[in-house]
Amino acid sequence: MSSHDLLEISSLSVAYQGRPVLDGIDLTIAPGETVGLVGESGAGKSTLAWAVLGLARPSAGRIVFDGQDITRAGRRGRRLLSSSLQMVFQDPYSSLNPARRIGDALAEPLLHRRDLSRADRTRLVEESLRRVGLPGDAAQRFPAHFSGGQRQRIAIARALVGSPRLVICDEPVTALDLSVQAQIINLLAELQSELGLSYLLTAHDLAVVRHLAHRVVVLHRGRVVESGPTDVVWTRPAHPYTRALLAAAPVTDPVAARAAAAAREAVFSTTVGSAPPESAGGCAYAHRCAFAEARCRVERPVPTPTPDGTVVACLRQDELPAR
Ligand SMILES: Nc1ncnc2c1ncn2[C@@H]1O[C@H](COP(=O)(O)OP(=O)(O)OP(=O)(O)O)[C@@H](O)[C@H]1O
Numbered sequence: 047m048s049s050h051d052l053l054e055i056s057s058l059s060v061a062y063q064g065r066p067v068l069d070g071i072d073l074t075i076a077p078g079e080t081v082g083l084v085g086e087s088g089a090g091k092s093t094l095a096w097a098v099l100g101l102a103r104p105s106a107g108r109i110v111f112d113g114q115d116i117t118r119a120g121r122r123g124r125r126l127l128s129s130s131l132q133m134v135f136q137d138p139y140s141s142l143n144p145a146r147r148i149g150d151a152l153a154e155p156l157l158h159r160r161d162l163s164r165a166d167r168t169r170l171v172e173e174s175l176r177r178v179g180l181p182g183d184a185a186q187r188f189p190a191h192f193s194g195g196q197r198q199r200i201a202i203a204r205a206l207v208g209s210p211r212l213v214i215c216d217e218p219v220t221a222l223d224l225s226v227q228a229q230i231i232n233l234l235a236e237l238q239s240e241l242g243l244s245y246l247l248t249a250h251d252l253a254v255v256r257h258l259a260h261r262v263v264v265l266h267r268g269r270v271v272e273s274g275p276t277d278v279v280w281t282r283p284a285h286p287y288t289r290a291l292l293a294a295a296p297v298t299d300p301v302a303a304r305a306a307a308a309a310r311e312a313v314f315s316t317t318v319g320s321a322p323p324e325s326a327g328g329c330a331y332a333h334r335c336a337f338a339e340a341r342c343r344v345e346r347p348v349p350t351p352t353p354d355g356t357v358v359a360c361l362r363q364d365e366l367p368a369r
């Protein structure tokens with residue numbers, strides 16, 4: 047870890063009903079940095095986001111935020127954190143109470159701040175609304191008055207009202223119309239450069255991650271298989287899983303689109319029945335990997351730095367064909 051990291055996650059594990067969902071995750075986020083989490087559905091992206099927010103309970107490991115161990119922060123600790131650590135979720139409809147005025151919903155993260163008067167809160171709420179491109183009088187209205195894109199702006203305004211340092215964005219544009227997605231993506235980028243925020247971002251659409259993330263962390267079955275600067279991972283993906291995932295991403299060129307569809311079939315068609323037993327000691331991707339050898343099924347790969355400046359967990363990293 048660098049002493050400048052805002053978030054430092056080390057050896058983090060989470061299990062649901064005894065089933066490991068995250069298994070020894072290491073991840074850091076620097077101030078002003080966006081880290082994108084990618085990996086197929088069920089990889090554990092949201093679980094990682096929830097663990098940072100205190101909504102999923104770690105079975106092992108540590109989460110340090112701004113120098114403070116928050117792994118098992120209680121209610122009071124979480125309340126104190128709520129100004130500086132915030133979130134934006136996928137669904138702007140369910141994240142806002144329909145019976146509450148926007149202004150009251152936005153003021154909530156500020157209520158524990160004894161240093162703020164009611165007038166201060168009103169001012170901060172209006173500032174935050176204007177910052178995301180909504181009129182200050184939106185505070186008087188109810189959620190039903192707004193479109194999906196506007197509601198996501200409101201959710202962002204609510205996250206920003208207490209001047210957070212880190213905003214967890216779990217699929218922030220997935221539920222929005224395509225035309226609105228671009229506006230919200232640009233808004234998140236603008237807010238970051240204006241305010242120096244850090245983001246932990248997940249998105250099914252890899253183009254969103256490519257656009258916003260400085261660094262990317264590739265999760266496969268609850269383990270990090272590769273991480274590094276987004277440009278490097280995108281142009282020279284090292285781990286066979288990363289290669290398959292990127293090859294499967296939808297593209298606009300029709301010829302490339304057919305190839306991507308075939309790759310998608312290969313990445314995502316594997317049934318649960320062919321998954322390795324949870325206790326398997328080897329690489330969790332070995333049963334699907336075109337490059338796997340016998341040792342890949344028994345020996346667990348350790349995340350290892352590469353000359354490219356990335357970190358890759360693959361036993362055959364030095365023997366793989368060039369991409
Ligand atoms: N509350 C829960 N109880 C039990 N299992 C859960 C719970 N939440 C998630 N899981 C399981 O944990 C695993 C990881 O889920 P998670 O939602 O973190 O994945 P994800 O990467 O965010 O997927 P997606 O891309 O679909 O959002 C999945 O196998 C899921 O079924």
Ligand SMILES: [Mg+2]
Pocket residue numbers: 091092093
């Ligand atoms: Mg998710």
